[in-house]
Amino acid sequence: MFELDMRSRKPIYEQLVEKIKELIMNEVLKADEQLPSVRALATELTINPNTIQKAYRELESQGFIYSIKGKGSFVNPNNQTRDIEKIQSVKKDLEKLVLEALYLGIPAQEIIKLVQDLDASKGGGESHD
Template sequence: MFELDMRSRKPIYEQLVDKMKELIMNEVLKPDEQVPSVRTLATELTINPNTIQKAYRELETQGFIYSIKGKGSFVNPNHKIRDSEKIKTIKQELEKLILEALFIGISVNELIQTIQELDSAKGGGDEND
């Protein structure tokens, strides 16, 4: 399904959370689709099942997946619900990155062009919600 960087300083469970979120947001994993079981994914990625479980708990806390006892975990069809606290955090992080980009000499036009390219490639924005 995807690969993790075992040499990265970023914890494996965080990498897993990010990859799963990316798959969900890009609709590779469809709403109400079952995600791989902890055991299956642990075998596939050759990592500890507890790491997978921790990542799934985090995804559930963030509202990207939900669990049904005895059945497994599934993609939450309401993952697009806007969480104001999450939006606030993302805007703060984005502000820091934009200021850094401007400081090192990336022009405003380059930033705008990058955003527009990402928007058209990902199909983001309110029009597609």
């Protein structure tokens, strides 16, 4: 399904949470699709089942998955949670790029004009006029 970086400073369960969220947001994992069992995924990734369980609990608390006792964990069909998460991710990436552009000397007005031109040409977003 995916690989984890065992040498990373980021805890394994956090890596697992991020990977599963990414698969859900990119619709590799579809709504109501069953996730691998804790035991099966732990065996596949050769990590402690408690780590998988912790990641699944975190994903459930964030609204990405839901569990049915005795059946397993499933992808939550609620798109709103995924949309909010994706928007936050895009905003964070955009912030980094804007800060880099400002650092490199691109004037703020030029960045704003670029965004406005893109918005006009793509017909994107909501209008707040």
